[in-house]
Amino acid sequence: MFAMLEENLIKIYERSFRENREMSALTDYFKGETFSYYEMAKEIAKLHLLYKKAGIRQGDKIALIGRNNPRWCITYIGTVTYGAVIVPILQDFTPADIIHIINHSESRLLFLGDNFWDVIEEDQIKQIEAVFSLTDFHVIYERDGKALTKFQRDIVKNYRSKYPRGFSVGDIKYPDIPNDRVVLLNYTSGTTGYSKGVMLTVNNLTGNVTFAMSALNTQTGTYYFQKGGRTLSFLPLAHAYGCAFDFLAPLAVGGHITLLGRIPSPKILVEAMAVVRPTIICCVPMILEKVYRKQVLPLLEKGPMSIAVKIPLLNAAIYSVIRKKLMDAFGGNVSIFIVGGAPMNQETEAFLMKIRFPITIGYGMTECAPLISFTPDNEFKAGSCGRYLKNLLEVRIDSPDPEHEAGEIVVRGENVMAGYYKNEKDTQKVLDADGWLHTGDMGTMDPDGTLYIRGRSKTMILSGNGQNIYPEEIEDKLNNMYMVLESLVLDAGNGRLRALVVPDYEQADAEGVDKSELPQIMQNNLQELNAQLAAYERVSDITIYPTEFEKTPKRSIKRFLYSASLLDS
Structure with missing residues (x-):
């Protein structure tokens, strides 16, 4: 068994933000807006003042939804370095899912891209005390009174009275948040149909980040993540991988x-x-x-x-x-x-x-x-x-x-x-x-x-003679075939496997292939596929599916939506 790590993510950031204060940290590609590490640390300091004013305690939840932008990142880092729990919500979730997650997590504050406020009614999220815009952190909604609205309107004055001599490198100082403290509630997209809130600790995040810091090409001896390195971020940051x-x-x-x-x-x-x-x-x-x-x-x-x-x-x-x-x-x-x-x-x-x-x-x-x-x-x-x-x-x-x-x-x-x-x-x-x-x-x-x-293990199919069949392995072969965009291999019972295939209509148009020719093309693919498979893995037929399969935010197919009954409908 492992003990807790000695390193601590919050202290790693404290050190990094100080040492790299002149470097660029975050840029919004479309707006052309850039924050240096020092400017980012100043914005985090302002958020910490806001949290204090709102009575946020360590362990309180703060929900966050919107497109990846610098203030999304600042809200996330500002929350975990305060010792509160960030609840990032994938922007692909339905309004019902978003409201469910805000309520289930018992979040007290909500930061969002302005367009998300259009799909949420304040009486659906009763324990949210205030809602802030990711455009410039102004208050969009406050449940009781106007204290936070006024505080944010006067944030520059409030910040200056906290740091009368200006915000110095020495002011980049965060509380001691122990490694076993939960700082992130990540609701999974999951392909199982409903989401679960994964409780992640400072230690969990530190393990991932320290591993990334030490990852190097052993041939050239160069680190993948290094000072001045450039990342183009397009994966959803509310997802653990991105x-x-x-x-x-x-x-x-x-x-x-x-x-x-x-x-x-x-x-x-x-x-x-x-x-x-x-x-x-x-x-x-x-x-x-x-x-x-x-x-x-x-x-x-x-x-x-x-x-x-x-x-x-x-x-x-x-x-x-x-x-x-x-x-x-x-x-x-x-x-x-x-x-x-x-x-x-x-x-x-x-x-x-x-x-x-x-x-x-x-x-x-x-x-x-x-x-x-x-x-x-x-x-x-x-x-x-x-x-x-x-x-x-x-x-x-x-x-x-x-x-x-x-x-x-x-x-x-x-x-x-x-x-x-x-x-x-x-x-x-x-x-x-x-x-x-x-x-x-x-x-x-x-x-x-x-x-x-x-x-x-959930998708594994047991063949009639007791062999384990992994549909993903068959789909991988089928997806390489002519005019196949994506596929699902399904258990049709009685030891039969059948496939749903979405044709590559774009390719068909480009090559002047008429849609009426697609069934024969798929029949040819079926013969070619079965020639590459063991007898117990062979697919009995292919059904053409007209539209792309529904996906989770990380682009895996929501398999639970598709069953063998679709093959005959």
């Missing part, structure tokens, strides 16, 4: 974060990459898969390159041309692409590794804030999701032969949550008496601790 590595880690080392608000269109993303020239990119697989399918595959399938790639001496030269093209598309300065949040398509991954693209795939879950495994890109093994973090966690596979036979991945250690808020029943389901977190993911593990995910 939060830890696009936001919390860069601020610990003096990095500069440019905030794009939310996952943008490919065109805006490419423009922003050229402007920011990020040194590190965290993304979900979908982004790299789209680039591979839309930009790389056409080069390899048509024209002179498709011939040259087949000539052994030429293909290395072609690969370096493609690698440079891809690197330039992402600003030309990236030292590593960290991919997480969902499984990566195997064909895309294999190609990127072949051209020595600096990619690594990590694995985690909100309940671990989020990291469980990660490997530097120069040591990454194909098909894996890195080695588990041995100085922070213990990991075991519940299987008689963990190397060859998949079992549930269970985890214990520094990154593991304190439990689900006000939900003892669900806490006991995943956290056993010895502190092991049952992830619900099935995997195998090499002797060196490298993990391979096979699928979710």
